[in-house]
Amino acid sequence: MEFKLTKKEPVTDEAIINEIKSVMNKLGKKQITIKEFDANASINSSTVTRRYGKWNDALIIAGAELSNTFYSDEELLSNIKDAWLKKGIQPTRRDMDNKDYSAISSGTYLRRFGTWYKALDCFVSYIAENKDGDSFELEVTNDFTNRTAIKHKTKRDPSDRLKVQVLMRDGNKCRICGAVCSGGLHNIHFDHIIPWSKGGETVLENLQVLCSACNEAKGNM
Template sequence: MKFVLNEIKRELSDEEIIQDIKRVSNQLGRDWISISEYRKTGKHSLNTIQNHFGTWKNALKKAGLRAERNKDEYKIIPDQMYFDDLLNVAKKTNKKTVTYEDYKKYGKYAVTYIFRRFGTWNTALTKAGLEGTGFSKDKITEQQCFDEIERIWILLGRQPTTTDFTKSKICKYSIDVFKRRFGSWRKALEAFVKYANNTDEIDQGDTPDAPELEEETKLSQHEKNKISSQNKHTTSRTINARLRFLVLQRDHFKCCACGASPAKDPSVELHVDHIIPWSKGGETVPENLQTLCSKCNLGKSDIL
């Protein structure tokens, strides 16, 4: 027997691969083709294409084709293809589940379409035979999301963006927490603004405000009784989250006394204070509320 080495294959050029992708595209009569469609009549393997262009999307772009499916094309994708791709990503990452971030990195499809198809990320995972991520939206409540958006909005002194989440560590939740619960970051902001601007129950206390030096403790019991009999309050002393945010926003997230702002100094803590103390007849209404930093609030006492 004579042993003969195979001839060394010459290196393929990018242009040869691009021309073959165009050929398959012309055969199908479409300006977008999937990798599975290309495999049926294409000359080159996915591994070869990835070695040249990194991803299938990049190869399509180089060939002058669309790199993304349109909505109608996503609609006709069978559920099983999504499941198979989730399982493929789980195998790549050697995990029993697939996180949102892992799928964005290794998955073939847009995660937004998986959400639309199955409602929740964990539903898609379960139907694919995988374990849930453990990041159920029910573990972090809607109110907690609103509280965190409010905290960051106050800290920045402006509407927070996705960049604030991805490029800094100011939020205790990832951006995906908000996307899973509300569908997108924009929808999370819209829900928060609607919540914050709902003044139907503006005088119902549901979130304790910063202390006003507990001015009532400085009065004798006789004085307290006298004030109580004289002042018939129509509002609760407690400033709820909605009213607190509206006052802070009105005052541009700055102390009305000294101008201190968390946007300039993260150590600054803002309080919402009764201008006329509640114990002396002041009501919990926007006109009687002001933004003060903790230092100015502590120095204000209960002097009118």
Template sequence: MKYQLKDFNRNIPDNELLEDIKRVATKLGTNSISSRDYNDNGGKYTAGTVAARFSSWNNALLNAGLQLVHQRDVSKEKLFGNLEQVWITIGRQPTFRDIKQPASKYSTHQYVTKFGNWRSALEAFVDYINLEDGVEAKESELSITPELNEQPTFKHKTKRFPSERLKVQVLMRDGNKCRLCGIIVTGDNINFDHIKPWSKDGETVLENLQVLCDTHNLAKGNLDYDPELGSR
């Protein structure tokens, strides 16, 4: 076995480092890559070498004309606009796993940071996108008009989103388990679902809330379903 040292890259010109970052980004079909993506997908140099040269990986991306991996302080309007484009591009409601390059300009980190979890981001987006004339109804005064006005409109007696105290009560009752599949849910995988949907006059009370995992919360959608009673 012959031992030899790897190439010494300290004196590599800046432009060669930047061109290699852009080469890997082009290979992956994205306009922003993480240091791990660079190392794992044929980067000629190490991400550590690049970051050391430009003080940080994000500075290197900026010098290469690429987007930052984690952009800070992105407005809700920009996140909503991005989500609309992703929805149109893939032709369905995006899942947490869909929010990545090249379909999405921003990462899931941005949505979780801004809205608390992915489900809340989706709900806020739907409320935003369905606004009429840009005027948002107050949470406690949201009303739904049935199709063809066959039934009278209604107003909710409770706010749409449960309080922290109510969330704890639901978690304690359901044992931190999804009521449809029984898996333990933690962190961003915890969803507080209205058994009788909010859009169908369901109120935000303990008896009408249940814990669901991401998969079953998205699958349930707007169905009126209680695992103990079945569909109604």
């Protein structure tokens, strides 16, 4: 007697993509959910996700129009910067679903970066880059009438990127009295330790988080 094995032929990539397309056609939709696929297709959605990892990735290959707007990495990371400034401390994944903090939902970050932690990891490199012109070369000037004036290498106001660097180091706590500046950006002051008027530069080492009260008290000294 001869044994015969029945071997199931693997579904080809082409067959999977065609199946997604045909279900989209059948339902007249430009985007379909896993549920809709399983209710209408001859193959199971798990076959699709095993092959392509993420459902949306398979949809994109099949030419689906996803409702999610496409954001560049720059846009996604810049939005974390805004959320960090608004909250004063590291935003959580849930914060990204809070419209007060973030214009882009956490799901978009998870799709792009895999995990929220990985998104934050990219953000740390992003924020360390100096793209906002916080420092520039000192201008050589021959203007002798101006020789007593202080020449700064930096702009007076820190960029958002630099503000986040200060927040990453100090948290949202006042470096003088220790109060938590919980009212968002309104209560936080980015103070020049050596005052700008005395030649202090706008660099991380010369900036600190102060609450409104301490900032005002320092200003009156």
